[in-house]
Amino acid sequence: MLIQRVFLSILAVVAVPAVLVVYMFLSEKGLIKSKRKSFTDRIRPLLWLLPALLLISGILIYPVINTVVLSFMSANSTEFVGLKNFAYIFAEKEMLIVLRNNALWVVFFTLLTVTLGLLIAVLTDRVKYESVAKAFIFLPMAISFVAAGVIWKFMYEFRPIGTPQIGTVNAILTGLISDFKPQAWLSNRSQNNWALIIVGVWMWTGFAMVILSAALKGIPYQLVEAARIDGANEFNIFFRIILPLMKNTVVVVTTTLVINVLKIFDIVYVMTNGNLGTEVIANRMYKEMFTYRNFGRASALAVLLLVVIIPVMLINIRRLKEGGARG
Numbered sequence: 001m002l003i004q005r006v007f008l009s010i011l012a013v014v015a016v017p018a019v020l021v022v023y024m025f026l027s028e029k030g031l032i033k034s035k036r037k038s039f040t041d042r043i044r045p046l047l048w049l050l051p052a053l054l055l056i057s058g059i060l061i062y063p064v065i066n067t068v069v070l071s072f073m074s075a076n077s078t079e080f081v082g083l084k085n086f087a088y089i090f091a092e093k094e095m096l097i098v099l100r101n102n103a104l105w106v107v108f109f110t111l112l113t114v115t116l117g118l119l120i121a122v123l124t125d126r127v128k129y130e131s132v133a134k135a136f137i138f139l140p141m142a143i144s145f146v147a148a149g150v151i152w153k154f155m156y157e158f159r160p161i162g163t164p165q166i167g168t169v170n171a172i173l174t175g176l177i178s179d180f181k182p183q184a185w186l187s188n189r190s191q192n193n194w195a196l197i198i199v200g201v202w203m204w205t206g207f208a209m210v211i212l213s214a215a216l217k218g219i220p221y222q223l224v225e226a227a228r229i230d231g232a233n234e235f236n237i238f239f240r241i242i243l244p245l246m247k248n249t250v251v252v253v254t255t256t257l258v259i260n261v262l263k264i265f266d267i268v269y270v271m272t273n274g275n276l277g278t279e280v281i282a283n284r285m286y287k288e289m290f291t292y293r294n295f296g297r298a299s300a301l302a303v304l305l306l307v308v309i310i311p312v313m314l315i316n317i318r319r320l321k322e323g324g325a326r327g
Contacts, residue, residue, distance in 0.1 A: 115206025
């Protein structure tokens with residue numbers, strides 16, 4: 001069995017590039033022999049794109065189509081059930097909690113991350129230690145989501161009242177506030193989702209800050225100085241000059257964060273596994289597929305994510321094109 005796997009691996013590494021090289025060689029040889037230059041110019045891009053298109057079709061397009069088909073099938077994919085799986089998503093109480101949690105993530109995670117990223121970008125732009133400050137804010141992006149989940153799970157650790165608190169959050173709060181009662185942050189249903197969202201904000205604020213800081217640097221310094229000379233205060237400069245000029249970048253960052261947060265999985269899986277009312281769509285999809293073995297519901301959740309993400313992605317692409325056209 002091991003020998004077979006090694007053989008298949010070597011075959012994939014060696015044979016696939018070899019086939020592509022032979023394909024390109026024969027294609028170019030055939031085109032060179034062609035005497036119709038106009039035909040050659042039209043067909044050459046298609047010939048070079050064909051392998052990539054076939055690969056994309058096999059890896060992306062076919063799985064998407066197959067997932068859509070499975071979303072209308074029963075748990076074991078043997079019987080057509082129509083919209084039953086989608087009805088389950090929007091009718092069952094536990095699934096409505098899942099959708100609510102995703103909505104909380106989309107609204108508050110995005111709002112807090114973009115706001116903090118923009119605020120830090122503007123403030124650090126005015127200090128001499130800008131690069132050091134930005135490095136510390138961006139540092140969480142260098143940590144994997146799984147590692148971040150493990151770190152914050154320890155930070156949220158709870159011990160009974162009256163015993164030493166080994167969790168950083170409870171230890172700090174009990175040290176600073178004399179009458180503070182330690183909280184089971186991840187077990188309390190009224191606050192565990194907010195605790196998870198804070199971890200996501202901590203992870204992604206650096207990303208928002210870097211992109212927004214680059215846009216801020218692109219604003220002409222003379223324009224801001226002219227506004228100051230004319231008597232505009234910093235509040236007016238920010239909201240009437242800086243923010244409008246950064247609007248496209250803010251939208252791109254926001255839509256990028258929305259796309260990522262709609263697929264949020266790692267933090268929830270590591271810290272709570274979706275228990276105690278913290279489940280999100282991606283986490284539920286994983287459970288339906290690998291724990292409950294219900295391929296129909298899992299596929300329906302995947303289709304739901306795809307349908308929600310595509311419009312946001314198209315907005316992002318359009319904004320990027322508009323920015324490129326202006327550049």
